[in-house]
Amino acid sequence: xxxxxxxxxxxxxxxxxxxxxxxxxxxxxxxxxxxxxxxxxxxxxxxxxxxxxxxxxxxxxxxxxxxxxxxxxxxxxxxxxxxxxxxxxxxxxxxxxxxxxxxxxxxxxxxxxxxxxxxxxxxxxxxxxxxxxxxxxxxxxxxxxxxxxxxxxxxxxxxxxxxxxxxxxxxxxxxxxxxxxxxxxxxxxxxxxxxxxxxxxxxxxxxxxxxxxxxxxxx
Amino acid sequence: xxxxxxxxxxxxxxxxxxxxxxxxxxxxxxxxxxxxxxxxxxxxxxxxxxxxxxxxxxxxxxxxxxxxxxxxxxxxxxxxxxxxxxxxxxxxxxxxxxxxxxxxxxxxxxxxxxxxxxxxxxxxxxxxxxxxxxxxxxxxxxxxxxxxxxxxxxxxxxxxxxxxxxxxxxxxxxxxxxxxxxxxxxxxxxxxxxxxxxxxxxxxxxxxxxxxxxxxxxxxxxxxxxxxxxxxxxx
Numbered sequence: 001x002x003x004x005x006x007x008x009x010x011x012x013x014x015x016x017x018x019x020x021x022x023x024x025x026x027x028x029x030x031x032x033x034x035x036x037x038x039x040x041x042x043x044x045x046x047x048x049x050x051x052x053x054x055x056x057x058x059x060x061x062x063x064x065x066x067x068x069x070x071x072x073x074x075x076x077x078x079x080x081x082x083x084x085x086x087x088x089x090x091x092x093x094x095x096x097x098x099x100x101x102x103x104x105x106x107x108x109x110x111x112x113x114x115x116x117x118x119x120x121x122x123x124x125x126x127x128x129x130x131x132x133x134x135x136x137x138x139x140x141x142x143x144x145x146x147x148x149x150x151x152x153x154x155x156x157x158x159x160x161x162x163x164x165x166x167x168x169x170x171x172x173x174x175x176x177x178x179x180x181x182x183x184x185x186x187x188x189x190x191x192x193x194x195x196x197x198x199x200x201x202x203x204x205x206x207x208x209x210x211x212x213x214x215x216x217x218x219x
Numbered sequence: 220x221x222x223x224x225x226x227x228x229x230x231x232x233x234x235x236x237x238x239x240x241x242x243x244x245x246x247x248x249x250x251x252x253x254x255x256x257x258x259x260x261x262x263x264x265x266x267x268x269x270x271x272x273x274x275x276x277x278x279x280x281x282x283x284x285x286x287x288x289x290x291x292x293x294x295x296x297x298x299x300x301x302x303x304x305x306x307x308x309x310x311x312x313x314x315x316x317x318x319x320x321x322x323x324x325x326x327x328x329x330x331x332x333x334x335x336x337x338x339x340x341x342x343x344x345x346x347x348x349x350x351x352x353x354x355x356x357x358x359x360x361x362x363x364x365x366x367x368x369x370x371x372x373x374x375x376x377x378x379x380x381x382x383x384x385x386x387x388x389x390x391x392x393x394x395x396x397x398x399x400x401x402x403x404x405x406x407x408x409x410x411x412x413x414x415x416x417x418x419x420x421x422x423x424x425x426x427x428x429x430x431x432x433x434x435x436x437x438x439x440x441x442x443x444x445x446x447x448x449x450x451x452x453x454x
Contacts, residue, residue, distance in 0.1 A: 047322065048248040049392050058452040064251065064442035065379075065393040071249040072448040082391055084398045084426075085248070085274070086330040089323025093343065112346070116319075123310065123317075124301025130349065131323035134342040165346025 001193045002174040003216075008142050010035045011216050012101055012172055015140060016042050023047065023092065023132060025102030026070045028142045032101055043077070045097055047128040049088050052080025069128065092128070093135040100136040102129060104143050104168075106158045109205040111168040111180045113141060114160035126163055133164030145173035145202050152204035154178065154185055175199050177216065184208050189216045225385040225435040226414060230260040233408050233436045237266050237373055240293075244329060244371035245273040245283065246400040249302070249445045252393030253282045254375040254410050256438045261375075262286055270294040272369055274325060274396055278302050281443050290314060296369070298322040302445070321349060324366050326399055331368035333402025333431070338367045374404025377440070378427070381411045382418070385432030386425045394426065401431045408434045 003011065009031035016022065016032075018040035024030050033053075036042050044053040046068040053068055054075035061075060068074045076082075091097060104115040113133055116126035133139060146152050154171065171178045176199045177189040185207045190199060192215045200207060227233050234257065237243075243261070247253030258277075261269075262285045269292050276295055277284030286292050287305045294316040300306055309315035320328070321343045331339055340363035344350050354365040376397045379390035387409060389397055401407050414437045 046392075048251070049395050056448045056450040059449050060452065062444070062447065062449060063391065064444050065391040067249065067251045067392055067444075067446070069248075071251070071445040073444060073446065074448075076391075082394060084389075084394050085322065085326035085396045086399050089326050093323055093341065117348075123307075123319075125297060125299040125319045126321055126349075127299040128322040130321035130347060131343045134345065135323075162347045 020098040029101035145175040240268040241372040246397030248395035254377040257375040329399035332370040385429030387427035
């Protein structure tokens with residue numbers, strides 16, 4: 001069965017390592033914060049100028065001067081720091097963030113990502129996404145494998161305006177965990193109960209399948 | 220003799236000299252740390268043909284969104300503008316020109332503008348619509364595009380505290396673009412919650428030195444929250 005949003009987040013959380021500075025995008029990536037393993041320390045970077053983002057505040061703690069990049073009220077974790085937007089993007093562009101997780105509309109076999117604009121329909125802007133994909137080495141894209149109409153989002157060529165070129169190496173969808181290398185998708189894992197055939201059916205770009213593909217594990 | 224005293228006592232005085240077709244750089248992220256009373260003054264003045272440089276454009280009826288109904292903005296340079304129905308309408312109809320700019324590039328454009336750096340190379344936006352028409356160059360085998368700095372006729376800034384000399388302290392994530400905007404205005408106007416005497420702020424804790432600030436005004440703020448998200452008490 002396809003993974004739920006929470007399960008996608010849970011699988012991404014397994015990629016976190018002790019001491020990682022992590023930027024989580026809006027949507028499913030934000031949920032990753034709920035599944036950080038208890039035995040490791042991770043610090044969340046919010047690109048509006050906060051390193052060490054804490055939980056949502058209680059009603060009494062709400063502070064209009066303390067929000068995350070999704071404009072939600074948040075708190076600061078112990079050891080947090082605050083800085084301006086240029087400093088924040090110096091961290092991002094300078095490659096200091098260990099892991100970036102963000103959503104997308106499309107990804108292709110060359111590691112291109114389209115995530116910020118659907119011409120004529122949705123023109124909200126890229127926010128910090130272009131900086132994040134250009135600056136980070138370790139990026140995981142989370143998205144559904146196909147649209148509601150069954151159209152693949154893993155393509156041979158992105159059709160929408162790009163957010164970044166040749167920068168994506170890992171994609172976690174509701175069906176599969178995929179690596180991108182040498183101009184091809186490589187199937188690493190499949191969602192529990194989802195067959196390789198189903199994944200092939202919904203992957204438009206070239207997909208390499210080597211050996212037995214394991215199911216994702218959730219503890 | 221007013222010396223370094225930057226304090227003005229009316230919003231009219233604070234925005235004096237703003238005329239049609241000027242460029243304004245505004246601090247703030249979403250509705251957090253926006254110079255809300257200075258924006259209201261621009262609405263009140265009725266200045267038109269403005270180019271606004273700001274990460275976002277407020278919401279309907281608050282923040283920079285206040286300048287939309289009377290079509291005071293002709294162009295906006297922003298990274299994310301999706302919170303505002305009137306904005307979308309004016310953009311789709313072509314009444315409002317929008318230059319979408321990556322958030323880090325936008326911050327750096329302000330920083331460079333304030334620091335006398337005319338342009339800079341960045342990897343952000345390479346191979347995307349943002350790169351169209353821009354110089355590209357390789358450094359150490361990687362592609363970069365040339366982005367130009369921005370200087371505003373005015374910069375409008377919200378800080379938490381200031382002394383009379385315009386030394387500024389920001390509070391939490393209301394800092395965001397404000398210190399950068401403050402450096403990049405030919406005339407920088409700052410509104411704050413509290414003004415103290417020179418010497419009362421610890422020099423080590425000043426975020427923006429007063430040299431960047433031309434006018435300073437004390438006010439009260441609504442501080443509207445865009446996404447009020449909470450957890451239950453006791454968790």
